Amino acid sequence: MEETKKKGFDTSSNAYTITYAVVITVIVAFLLAFISSSLKARQDENVALDKKKQILASLNVRDVDNEEASALYDKMIVADRIIAEDGSVVAEGKQGGTNDGFLCNGGSMKEGKLALYVCDVDGQTKYVIPVFGMGLWGGINGYIALNEDRQTVYGAYFNHESETAGLGAEIKDSKAWQDQFKGKNVFAEGKSDIALSVLKKSDIKNPATECEAVTGATLTSVGVSDMIHDCLSKYTNFLTNK
Numbered sequence: 616m617e618e619t620k621k622k623g624f625d626t627s628s629n630a631y632t633i634t635y636a637v638v639i640t641v642i643v644a645f646l647l648a649f650i651s652s653s654l655k656a657r658q659d660e661n662v663a664l665d666k667k668k669q670i671l672a673s674l675n676v677r678d679v680d681n682e683e684a685s686a687l688y689d690k691m692i693v694a695d696r697i698i699a700e701d702g703s704v705v706a707e708g709k710q711g712g713t714n715d716g717f718l719c720n721g722g723s724m725k726e727g728k729l730a731l732y733v734c735d736v737d738g739q740t741k742y743v744i745p746v747f748g749m750g751l752w753g754g755i756n757g758y759i760a761l762n763e764d765r766q767t768v769y770g771a772y773f774n775h776e777s778e779t780a781g782l783g784a785e786i787k788d789s790k791a792w793q794d795q796f797k798g799k800n801v802f803a804e805g806k807s808d809i810a811l812s813v814l815k816k817s818d819i820k821n822p823a824t825e826c827e828a829v830t831g832a833t834l835t836s837v838g839v840s841d842m843i844h845d846c847l848s849k850y851t852n853f854l855t856n857k
């Protein structure tokens with residue numbers, strides 16, 4: 616008597632195992648893509664809100680909740696302008712803008728499109744300039760707010776991707792360290808090169824333009840100083856009213 620042949624898949628076969636794995640992989644990939652797509656709008660909103668808070672922090676507005684931050688950004692940011700290195704205006708931006716300079720990043724800066732936030736703080740004009748660079752372990756960035764004279768610092772905020780907690784991360788975590796930039800001059804007297812710098816305490820010779828480095832984080836501090844020089848130098852024509 617002949618054996619009756621098994622019907623359906625042979626669950627012990629290699630073909631079944633491979634097919635099962637492929638199907639599960641496709642299903643999981645689809646679900647992850649769907650979830651990611653569903654959450655993208657919310658993620659984009661959170662990223663934009665965080666950016667607004669960083670810009671406000673450079674204007675010395677901190678510790679505000681999300682709703683207040685959005686309202687203050689809309690009120691204080693007169694225009695998210697884009698300018699060229701020669702100082703000419705590429706895009707005017709608008710009140711509480713998020714479509715012109717707000718969309719610029721480090722790549723845009725390399726292309727010569729420079730974001731410039733024109734701000735109103737209690738009736739006084741301030742300018743916020745974004746800066747991008749490299750720290751010890753990864754990217755660093757920040758915002759430097761200038762007074763209407765375009766020569767003195769009103770406030771500053773710095774951020775990082777992966778600096779060491781308690782050391783390089785202090786550029787973000789220490790408000791006291793960021794506050795030392797207030798009142799510093801962008802240029803040394805009679806000079807046209809960017810002089811605003813971060814140096815070891817023992818190397819500081821001109822307190823009017825030089826800030827003290829983070830203790831124990833020499834390379835991160837050098838990265839901040841280089842970032843300030845490299846980025847602000849692109850704004851020289853704007854800063855000197857040329």
